[in-house]
Amino acid sequence: MRTFKLTLAYVGTNFAGWQSQVAQRTVQVVLQQTLAKITRQKDVHAIASGRTDAGVHALGQVVSVVLDWERPAETLQRALASELPRDLVVIDAEEAPPDFHAITSATGKQYQYRIHDGRVADVFRRQYTWHCFTQLDEAVMHRAAQALAGRHDFSSFEATGSPRRSSVRTISHISVSRDTDHEHLIYIDVSADGFLYKMVRTIVGSLVEVGRGTQDESWIGQILAQQDRNAAGPTSPSQGLFLVKVDY
């Protein structure tokens, strides 16, 4: 048995997230079934760096899995390419040290949230953006977001019903920028050592209030200080969120 590190990209639209408690189409179930078929292994247990919610996309989700597979990792990747459905692909496969674990070995993660703020919807981007009908001020959003950079208790931005040992995380980078080629595309990039449940989507929902002018630039810092989820803005929709990269 060898340990493999698989890097996945998936379109979240038709998945009920990475993992789900009921019988639904999840990335984990589809991947495990396909790996079991390829390796003829009875039980395959794939561990992702973190669960992505239903509808959330991944450009670089990382999975650790122990497999009864003697051939090169590249051969495994090719076999997966022909067996996996059209909305899931393994972009990299490599053998990892036996102690590699997708969750505990991770040192950081990078997310991107995409907003389309054109007056007219873009049918080709609807599946991959949150469409905000009014134009947002991305410069003021960027300035407001800087209040979140650094080590803080982010409990104001954590969805309720998800107790963790600590709500303290360190955001090493947060930026809001408009696409240089597309006048109506806004990217919110956030890198941290870890994220709380729905943290990025709650940050984005709050930043959009600032970008619309509904709230003042200083509001984001005020939410953070209150350590109360009720202080923050609404959770933004899942289809704009991409897990970009996991660091090890």
Place this chain on the structure above:
Amino acid sequence: MRTFKLTLAYVGTNFAGWQSQVAQRTVQVVLQQTLAKITRQKDVHAIASGRTDAGVHALGQVVSVVLDWERPAETLQRALASELPRDLVVIDAEEAPPDFHAITSATGKQYQYRIHDGRVADVFRRQYTWHCFTQLDEAVMHRAAQALAGRHDFSSFEATGSPRRSSVRTISHISVSRDTDHEHLIYIDVSADGFLYKMVRTIVGSLVEVGRGTQDESWIGQILAQQDRNAAGPTSPSQGLFLVKVDY
């Protein structure tokens, strides 16, 4: 009754093309039903600049339609925005002269075909590109394509079973280029005064043979000279094709 010119964008994936003979979900049916609902008009007949096949996308399809609508065109567009399904949007609506007709008034059209030639599939582009697993030589494809520029009989690139009065068309521009930001995206842009049935897809299928090195650069000109569909390469899949613009 007033004549309107509507410009549509749609994701072709879940449409059986613009028009279809059997009871299927077509762009025409969805648009006409929605217009009938909004205007409370019994019969709405929308005419597109040309039929797009099942799976083909549009960035700027143009439709002419006569409507019992007294309010501004912009109000009609807003009403359509809230009623149309997520894969169809009216990006522009304006009143047109009574003699405006989407087919007969058109003077030219522009199509773009998109190819992804990365070794690993891109799940986010699969719906919008033809995935060619081997890397293509876009420079040789571009040179080969220039044999098609100008006024020619394109019957070699016309799908069988589609007799037209003439197979002569004028291609004013044809180019093959690689995206400056994305190393595996290739665009084939073609502008002409009109197109034969499946003409762009047959041109692309033939150019890819050249790009793969299966056929020589001079092959495209040889196909053209033969005026025989059997001389050309295979028809490329519909999901890579975009109707970009119709000129009037």
